Amino acid sequence: MPSPSYAAFDEKDLGAQVLLSQYKLRTSGDAVTVRQAVARYMKEHGATALSVTRFATAVSEIARNAIVHAGGGEFSIYVDPRAKQLTVVCWDKGPGIEDVELALTDGYTSGGGLGRGLGGAKRLAKIFEIRTAIGGGTSVLMSVNL
Amino acid sequence: MPQSATANILTVLDTDFKGIIEEWLGTQVKEGVKRSDLFSDAESRNQNRELLKAFSKGVRDGVTGEDFDFDDNQWDDLRAVLADVSRERVNRGVTPTEMATFVLALKTPLFKRLEAMLDSDHGVLIRDVMLVTRLVDAFAIYTNEIFILEREQIIDRQRQEMLELSTPVVELWDRVLTLPLIGTLDSARAQEVMENLLQTILERQAEVVIMDITGVGTVDTQVAQHLLRAAAAVRLMGAECIISGISPMIAQTMVQLGIDVGTVSTRSSIRTALSDALLTVGYVIKKTEGQ
Amino acid sequence: MAGVTSINLVEHALLVSIQDDITDTEILELQDRLSTKISENRVDGVILDISALEIVDTFVGRVIAQLAGISRLLAADTYVVGMRPTVAVTLVELGMYLPEIRTALSLTHALAQLRRV
Numbered sequence: 001m002p003s004p005s006y007a008a009f010d011e012k013d014l015g016a017q018v019l020l021s022q023y024k025l026r027t028s029g030d031a032v033t034v035r036q037a038v039a040r041y042m043k044e045h046g047a048t049a050l051s052v053t054r055f056a057t058a059v060s061e062i063a064r065n066a067i068v069h070a071g072g073g074e075f076s077i078y079v080d081p082r083a084k085q086l087t088v089v090c091w092d093k094g095p096g097i098e099d100v101e102l103a104l105t106d107g108y109t110s111g112g113g114l115g116r117g118l119g120g121a122k123r124l125a126k127i128f129e130i131r132t133a134i135g136g137g138t139s140v141l142m143s144v145n146l
Numbered sequence: 147m148p149q150s151a152t153a154n155i156l157t158v159l160d161t162d163f164k165g166i167i168e169e170w171l172g173t174q175v176k177e178g179v180k181r182s183d184l185f186s187d188a189e190s191r192n193q194n195r196e197l198l199k200a201f202s203k204g205v206r207d208g209v210t211g212e213d214f215d216f217d218d219n220q221w222d223d224l225r226a227v228l229a230d231v232s233r234e235r236v237n238r239g240v241t242p243t244e245m246a247t248f249v250l251a252l253k254t255p256l257f258k259r260l261e262a263m264l265d266s267d268h269g270v271l272i273r274d275v276m277l278v279t280r281l282v283d284a285f286a287i288y289t290n291e292i293f294i295l296e297r298e299q300i301i302d303r304q305r306q307e308m309l310e311l312s313t314p315v316v317e318l319w320d321r322v323l324t325l326p327l328i329g330t331l332d333s334a335r336a337q338e339v340m341e342n343l344l345q346t347i348l349e350r351q352a353e354v355v356i357m358d359i360t361g362v363g364t365v366d367t368q369v370a371q372h373l374l375r376a377a378a379a380v381r382l383m384g385a386e387c388i389i390s391g392i393s394p395m396i397a398q399t400m401v402q403l404g405i406d407v408g409t410v411s412t413r414s415s416i417r418t419a420l421s422d423a424l425l426t427v428g429y430v431i432k433k434t435e436g437q
Numbered sequence: 438m439a440g441v442t443s444i445n446l447v448e449h450a451l452l453v454s455i456q457d458d459i460t461d462t463e464i465l466e467l468q469d470r471l472s473t474k475i476s477e478n479r480v481d482g483v484i485l486d487i488s489a490l491e492i493v494d495t496f497v498g499r500v501i502a503q504l505a506g507i508s509r510l511l512a513a514d515t516y517v518v519g520m521r522p523t524v525a526v527t528l529v530e531l532g533m534y535l536p537e538i539r540t541a542l543s544l545t546h547a548l549a550q551l552r553r554v
Contacts, residue, residue, distance in 0.1 A: 028461035036458065039491060050341060053492055053523035057531070060494040064461065117495050120531040337526075344522030351542055378534045379525040384518060384542040409536065 008131060008139045009089050017078035017087050025090070026072045031063040034075045038088060041077065045084075045146045055086075055144040058121040058128075062090045062140045065117060070094020070138065084146040087127075093137040100130055151212045152205050154274050155281075158259040159202045167194050169255035177251055179244040184235075193231050198252075200224035201285065212277055216288050224285075228292050236296045245293050249286040253278065313339045315346040318420065321353040321427045328361035336372035340379055347385050354423040355380050358416045360391030370405045377410040386426060388412070390419035442467055444474055450482040450551055451475065452544065457489045464500050471504060475511045482551045483508050486544060488519030498533045505538045514539055514554070516547040 020041070023034050039056040047055075066073035073092030079085070097103045104119045122128040127143035159166065171194060174180040180190060200223040208220030216225070235245060256278050264271040313335070318324050325343055347355065357373065359365065365373075373389060380387040390413040392400075397414075400407075413419040421431055442459060445452045451474055453467070471483060485501065487493065493501070505515035518541045528535070541547035 032458050050523045057492045057494045375529045379529045382525040384540040
């Protein structure tokens with residue numbers, strides 16, 4: 001039987017975005033590395049302190065999800081200098097999310113957490129897309145204007 | 147036969163550039179859109195010259211066959227000059243109709259000269275007049291777009307300024323701030339108010355904040371939500387928050403809506419809120435002897 | 438690793454300054470170490486200085502809330518001091534009001550409050 005799959009984010013979704021850097025997500029230290037990289041880039045490009053904190057918080061949430069629930073993944077940062085937009089994609093090969101709608105609801109948790117992580121990230125990022133398949137992993141795309 | 151569709155138009159523009167400007171100004175006067183009250187003759191002439199220069203450049207380089215697109219690079223100059231002229235005109239109170247008529251007035255001087263040049267060749271004349279019409283119309287439409295954009299930016303800026311004006315954070319005493327809220331409290335404004343307030347708490351190291359809602363017309367669930375969120379953020383930063391100015395009417399509504407203010411302190415008047423706040427930072431208000 | 442976060446005894450309180458690059462693992466270790474220290478030193482309070490933190494997400498927020506619960510069981514109050522305005526706005530937006538913690542503007546303010554108790 002072929003492994004279940006889903007359409008991960010590709011060039012079509014990313015449009016004119018250019019890959020800036022890529023990271024492996026394995027330990028909780030990697031989550032810190034990616035959120036700090038995102039924050040540094042945003043600050044260098046004139047984002048407000050509030051905008052940096054909001055987006056870096058969202059990044060921290062999705063990076064942790066990949067590490068804790070999927071045993072790790074990959075994290076890419078893209079920029080569109082013309083549209084002044086920064087996009088991140090967090091990808092994992094974990095068990096996938098059965099009910100995305102439910103996972104995005106405040107208070108829902110798949111284990112131990114407070115259940116505000118994914119829903120919170122969605123609220124903070126404004127542009128937030130998620131693709132997933134049971135047994136095939138999860139991809140989250142989030143964007144912010146610089 | 148001329149080689150390109152724009153050859154005659156360019157000839158007209160090149161041979162009598164000054165004359166066209168003067169006549170264009172004349173038509174503007176006749177149409178009542180010259181606005182001598184807002185711009186001196188020299189200013190108007192200068193604006194017309196710059197616009198016509200940029201327009202000619204566009205006609206020379208930016209028309210292929212009989213097609214053109216104002217978004218092409220060849221029209222950069224015209225767009226830039228237009229942006230400048232529009233900004234100035236918007237600021238001085240020119241209306242969109244006046245602005246469009248001002249541009250359309252360019253047709254008459256061009257038609258007249260084409261007619262004089264091509265009176266023997268009506269086929270070519272009609273073709274050229276049609277092209278000029280399309281060019282000048284597009285020019286006018288484009289002007290209108292820029293003009294409206296410019297006005298929107300001014301409105302945006304004013305709204306921003308009003309937002310800031312309407313949410314002053316006042317230092318009542320050492321370490322005591324007050325935020326007199328007036329009017330309605332929508333999401334955008336609530337966010338603005340909150341950020342401004344928290345920043346001031348940090349700068350002044352304020353220990354107590356009084357959010358006075360005496361001037362807020364109605365408190366519905368959403369407004370209450372905004373107030374409570376602001377109060378929660380104030381507390382997270384380590385300051386105390388008092389909501390004052392809750393009228394009996396608003397108190398009734400809040401209870402009916404089932405709004406629970408939780409741990410936030412509330413006072414009916416800013417008077418009691420102030421004396422409580424001062425007490426918190428170690429002061430009492432005392433009546434002087436003999437008064 | 439958790440050595441980067443120092444725990445100091447000031448008056449009758451444990452002062453903890455959390456650094457911005459603290460990881461989930463380290464903050465859990467910190468929770469362990471702090472719980473031990475509170476009972477060992479019989480302190481009145483724990484002061485968490487988070488002024489260096491650019492973000493507090495739901496996980497960190499939850500650990501801080503738990504820490505407050507633990508210290509209360511051990512008869513100490515937990516104060517969070519120095520939260521940045523941007524962090525406060527973001528936490529509220531995440532629905533994390535953290536009612537179980539006490540807050541103060543700065544270390545000085547927290548110490549003053551602890552003295553009053």
